[in-house]
Amino acid sequence: xxxxxxxxxxxxxxxxxxxxxxxxxxxxxxxxxxxxxxxxxxxxxxxxxxxxxxxxxxxxxxxxxxxxxxxxxxxxxxxxxxxxxxxxxxxxxxxxxxxxxxxxxxxxxxxxxxxxxxxxxxxxxxxxxxxxxxxxxxxxxxxxxxxxxxxxxxxxxxxxxxxxxxxxxxxxxxxxxxxxxxxxxxxxxxxxxxxxxxxxxxxxxxxxxxxxxxxxxxxxxxxxxxxxxxxxxxxxxxxxxxxxxxxxxxxxxxxxxxxxxxxxxxxxxxxxxxxxxxxxxxxxxxxxxxxxxxxxxxxxxxxxxxxxxxxxxxxxxxxxxxxxxxxxxxxxxxxxxxxxxxxxxxxxxxxxxxxxxxxxxxxxxxxxxxxxxxxxxxxxxxxxxxxxxxxxxxxxxxxxxxxxxxxxxxxxxxxxxxxxxxxxxxxxxxxxxxxxxxxxxxxxxxxxxxxxxxxxxxxxxxxxxxxxxxxxxxxxxxxxxxxxxxxxxxxxxxxxxxxxxxxxxxxxxxxxxxxxxxxxxxxxxxxxxxxxxxxxxxxxxxxxxxxxxxxxxxxxxxxxxxxxxxxxxxxxxxxxxxxxxxxxxxxxxxxxxxxxxxxxxxxxxxxxxxxxxxxxxxxxxxxxxxxxxxxxxxxxxxxxxxxxxxxxxxxxxxxxxxxxxxxxxxxxxxxxxxxxxxxxxxxxxxxxxxxxxxxxxxxxxxxxxxxxxxxxxxxxxxxxxxxxxxxxxxxxxxxxxxxxxxxxxxxxxx
Amino acid sequence: xxxxxxxxxxxxxxxxxxxxxxxxxxxxxxxxxxxxxxxxxxxxxxxxxxxxxxxxxxxxxxxxxxxxxxxxxxxxxxxxxxxxxxxxxxxxxxxxxxxxxxxxxxxxxxxxxxxxxxxxxxxxxxxxxxxxxxxxxxxxxxxxxxxxxxxxxxxxx
Numbered sequence: 001x002x003x004x005x006x007x008x009x010x011x012x013x014x015x016x017x018x019x020x021x022x023x024x025x026x027x028x029x030x031x032x033x034x035x036x037x038x039x040x041x042x043x044x045x046x047x048x049x050x051x052x053x054x055x056x057x058x059x060x061x062x063x064x065x066x067x068x069x070x071x072x073x074x075x076x077x078x079x080x081x082x083x084x085x086x087x088x089x090x091x092x093x094x095x096x097x098x099x100x101x102x103x104x105x106x107x108x109x110x111x112x113x114x115x116x117x118x119x120x121x122x123x124x125x126x127x128x129x130x131x132x133x134x135x136x137x138x139x140x141x142x143x144x145x146x147x148x149x150x151x152x153x154x155x156x157x158x159x160x161x162x163x164x165x166x167x168x169x170x171x172x173x174x175x176x177x178x179x180x181x182x183x184x185x186x187x188x189x190x191x192x193x194x195x196x197x198x199x200x201x202x203x204x205x206x207x208x209x210x211x212x213x214x215x216x217x218x219x220x221x222x223x224x225x226x227x228x229x230x231x232x233x234x235x236x237x238x239x240x241x242x243x244x245x246x247x248x249x250x251x252x253x254x255x256x257x258x259x260x261x262x263x264x265x266x267x268x269x270x271x272x273x274x275x276x277x278x279x280x281x282x283x284x285x286x287x288x289x290x291x292x293x294x295x296x297x298x299x300x301x302x303x304x305x306x307x308x309x310x311x312x313x314x315x316x317x318x319x320x321x322x323x324x325x326x327x328x329x330x331x332x333x334x335x336x337x338x339x340x341x342x343x344x345x346x347x348x349x350x351x352x353x354x355x356x357x358x359x360x361x362x363x364x365x366x367x368x369x370x371x372x373x374x375x376x377x378x379x380x381x382x383x384x385x386x387x388x389x390x391x392x393x394x395x396x397x398x399x400x401x402x403x404x405x406x407x408x409x410x411x412x413x414x415x416x417x418x419x420x421x422x423x424x425x426x427x428x429x430x431x432x433x434x435x436x437x438x439x440x441x442x443x444x445x446x447x448x449x450x451x452x453x454x455x456x457x458x459x460x461x462x463x464x465x466x467x468x469x470x471x472x473x474x475x476x477x478x479x480x481x482x483x484x485x486x487x488x489x490x491x492x493x494x495x496x497x498x499x500x501x502x503x504x505x506x507x508x509x510x511x512x513x514x515x516x517x518x519x520x521x522x523x524x525x526x527x528x529x530x531x532x533x534x535x536x537x538x539x540x541x542x543x544x545x546x547x548x549x550x551x552x553x554x555x556x557x558x559x560x561x562x563x564x565x566x567x568x569x570x571x572x573x574x575x576x577x578x579x580x581x582x583x584x585x586x587x588x589x590x591x592x593x594x595x596x597x598x599x600x601x602x603x604x605x606x607x608x609x610x611x612x613x614x615x616x617x618x619x620x621x622x623x624x625x626x627x628x629x630x631x632x633x634x635x636x637x638x639x640x641x642x643x644x645x646x647x648x649x650x651x652x653x654x655x656x657x658x659x660x661x662x663x664x665x666x667x668x669x670x671x672x673x674x675x676x677x678x679x680x681x682x683x684x685x686x687x688x689x690x691x692x693x694x695x696x697x698x699x700x701x702x703x704x705x706x707x708x709x710x711x712x713x714x715x716x717x718x719x720x721x722x723x724x725x726x727x728x729x730x731x732x733x734x735x736x737x738x739x740x741x742x743x744x745x746x747x748x749x750x
Numbered sequence: 751x752x753x754x755x756x757x758x759x760x761x762x763x764x765x766x767x768x769x770x771x772x773x774x775x776x777x778x779x780x781x782x783x784x785x786x787x788x789x790x791x792x793x794x795x796x797x798x799x800x801x802x803x804x805x806x807x808x809x810x811x812x813x814x815x816x817x818x819x820x821x822x823x824x825x826x827x828x829x830x831x832x833x834x835x836x837x838x839x840x841x842x843x844x845x846x847x848x849x850x851x852x853x854x855x856x857x858x859x860x861x862x863x864x865x866x867x868x869x870x871x872x873x874x875x876x877x878x879x880x881x882x883x884x885x886x887x888x889x890x891x892x893x894x895x896x897x898x899x900x901x902x903x904x905x906x907x
Contacts, residue, residue: 010846012843012844012846013843013846013848015848015851016842016843016848016851017843018851019848019851019854020835020839020842020843020848020851020854020858021786021826021827021830021835021839022784022785022786022787022825022826022827022855023786023827024851025785026785026788026852028785028788028789029779029785031783031785181886182884182886183850183852183886184788184790184796184798184850184852184853184884184885184886184887185788185790185850185852186789186790232851233850234788234850234851234852235849235850235852235886235887237886265792266790266791266792266793267792468850469849469850469851469852469887470849470887471849641846642846644846644892645846645849645887645888645889645892647889648888648889648890648891648892649849649886649887649888649889650889651889652886652888652889652890653886653889670791670793670795671790671791671793671795671796671884672791672793672795676884676886678880678881678882678883678884678890679876679877679880679881679883679885679890679893679894680877680878680881682889682890682891685889685891
């Protein structure tokens with residue numbers, strides 16, 4: 001029987017069994033003898049100088065083991081994935097309500113909690129800034145270097161000339177809200193000293209190797225003395241790319257040499273972790289009478305809150321993607337990120353692209369309406385194709401499936417009748433398209449992987465790629481299995497342990513299938529060659545006449561089995577040879593020019609189009625998303641069921657982004673105040689997988705995790721605009737806002 | 751303050767003295783080590799901590815352990831019988847209804863309570879029964895399908 005799990009097969013996830021039995025070990029599930037518990041004291045001031053931290057009373061409380069402040073940090077007290085501007089524990093200043101000030105370790109969680117209240121912090125309040133525009137004009141500096149975190153400009157062609165050639169230009173200002181990822185598993189970790197004396201942190205994370213680096217720096221110790229193991233991780237969506245519990249736990253274990261546990265409550269996860277950047281986006285689009293876009297001017301201002309986190313990446317990515325998947329000859333984009341004293345904003349599924357897609361897709365519909373064009377036609381007229389040049393001057397080569405996506409959805413739009421409006425029920429249909437660069441923007445972001453055949457003939461795959469629910473464990477196993485000629489069930493996967501797995505970079509930017517997938521494929525390919533060379537030696541058959549199929553070594557000529565992997569492994573053991581294949585892949589990109597933004601930000605792009613039918617009740621403002629048709633060019637679906645799962649996932653999250661979700665600092669404290677879609681909110685979803693192969697991808701694959709989300713909210717908003725005859729410019733379009741629109745009639749509202 | 755209770759969890763009887771303020775969730779996870787039941791929101795909004803109490807789905811983060819006195823509790827660990835998965839566990843795997851897995855236990859327990867009461871629910875009944883269980887990963891589609899699959903297979907039996 002052929003073995004299962006080849007690329008393209010929808011096999012069940014490799015991690016499903018443990019999860020369905022309740023056995024998967026999330027960090028909060030970890031139990032150890034003599035475990036201490038930690039709680040974090042957080043700032044209740046948005047902006048203040050710390051005059052004094054008095055821990056004496058708290059330290060005398062029952063059950064308290066020790067209290068830590070910044071003074072205890074032996075290394076550098078400065079962290080951040082892109083720019084280092086965040087303290088592990090605040091020194092002289094707090095910059096938002098939620099900044100970590102002190103740690104309490106106690107025998108129980110309750111005792112730690114009680115002691116928190118006894119720590120006395122003397123603050124001197126400073127002028128707080130809550131608005132990014134005011135921040136840029138303010139003389140109050142949130143960080144020494146100034147309140148502008150970053151600016152990215154993109155200049156292509158001559159935008160003035162472009163607008164002078166335009167028959168019509170449309171200007172609109174859009175804005176989006178701060179959002180909370182609301183992964184189901186609140187951040188958590190357990191740390192201890194392992195059998196080799198290493199400070200070992202078992203934590204919920206999207207990037208164990210980055211965590212390792214920050215712990216090493218904050219403790220100022222040798223990297224070999226620290227080990228980070230990725231726990232089973234209950235969702236992340238970008239938030240678990242930042243340091244949460246890791247450095248706190250490592251610091252305490254460094255001193256106490258005892259196992260310690262820190263589990264955030266939901267409230268703490270809301271208070272202290274990253275949010276999605278709210279963006280203000282000024283768009284001006286110039287078109288000719290025939291519908292061709294000739295010029296685009298975009299000015300984006302984002303609020304990164306108290307710290308940089310992924311703010312630079314969000315600004316850069318928003319700028320690069322600002323045009324949408326369309327060829328625009330004359331472009332000028334400026335994207336800036338400003339510090340404020342609000343919660344810090346970081347990565348969240350799409351890094352700024354879900355925000356700009358709302359703007360560029362709204363603009364497309366406005367232009368189409370003004371010109372009396374069909375929304376599909378105007379997009380097809382302007383959409384990228386192989387040979388198109390992007391705003392950064394990149395020529396797209398192959399795997400440009402945007403027109404396929406649009407056409408496939410258009411076919412459905414003809415087949416599926418639009419909902420008819422009835423008394424008390426308005427209805428509308430909207431579409432939206434997107435493009436999304438796979439991997440980090442204009443910088444190196446490699447992944448490594450290792451494949452081994454041990455002396456018993458067992459295949460092991462080593463990867464640092466964090467599985468956070470998106471399915472990389474399964475996809476990487478399928479890639480290895482296909483390359484190696486074995487079944488997924490023959491693979492022992494060793495994942496996310498900095499002591500033994502190679503660095504795969506972050507699980508972010510929809511990059512693991514493409515980048516780690518390539519690294520895994522190369523590792524497996526090298527191992528396969530090695531195995532065949534060794535087999536060739538004792539079989540006396542040339543390598544080129546051998547293959548591995550169904551985990552057996554066969555003759556290419558007649559398909560006969562010549563030997564087994566076990567036999568090769570046993571002989572290698574005898575000769576003292578090791579069978580190890582290593583793989584490395586870094587997508588070919590180039591740094592963007594600092595003034596013009598010209599360059600190759602990504603090696604490949606995913607494309608998509610969603611069509612949405614909505615029904616609106618004008619008496620209540622209630623919006624029902626009835627149906628979503630979602631076409632995604634993923635290059636190659638390694639596991640089609642997983643791809644469809646990601647699409648449904650993105651649709652649900654997009655409904656939240658469009659209609660419900662808004663994080664209001666100081667008001668949104670728990671899941672009670674933050675509405676996210678339930679099973680009742682999800683519509684009929686018709687997924688369409690488009691496979692326009694990417695020649696640099698593993699088996700042609702690109703990525704889908706973030707793309708799945710991006711066109712959903714813009715398509716919903718376009719459908720609502722049609723149903724209500726309005727122009728929604730602010731997200732989310734919550735019930736009360738929809739009601740206002742209905743009452744006001746048309747016009748720009750939100 | 752402690753109170754003696756008698757409770758059956760996953761077919762095992764326990765007689766013990768328990769702090770009156772302890773939540774059922776804490777009792778299951780911390781005292782019995784049944785960590786398959788998860789805590790996410792801690793206030794009954796998300797359903798991750800759902801268990802069966804006398805066959806009904808309840809949020810174990812909203813119930814005191816002492817209130818489970820003389821009651822029968824089933825958690826995710828009690829569903830599979832020896833080597834045999836519960837049909838819901840099988841269908842969740844088969845349909846791809848699991849992504850990060852943090853909502854899975856609660857989701858399956860809510861579905862179990864539904865099927866115990868109504869072996870052949872339609873889509874709207876499934877949605878109603880699962881409306882208190884938040885999933886941020888799957889978009890719910892495959893979860894609905896997984897529950898339907900069990901209902902369908904039991905119908906043909």
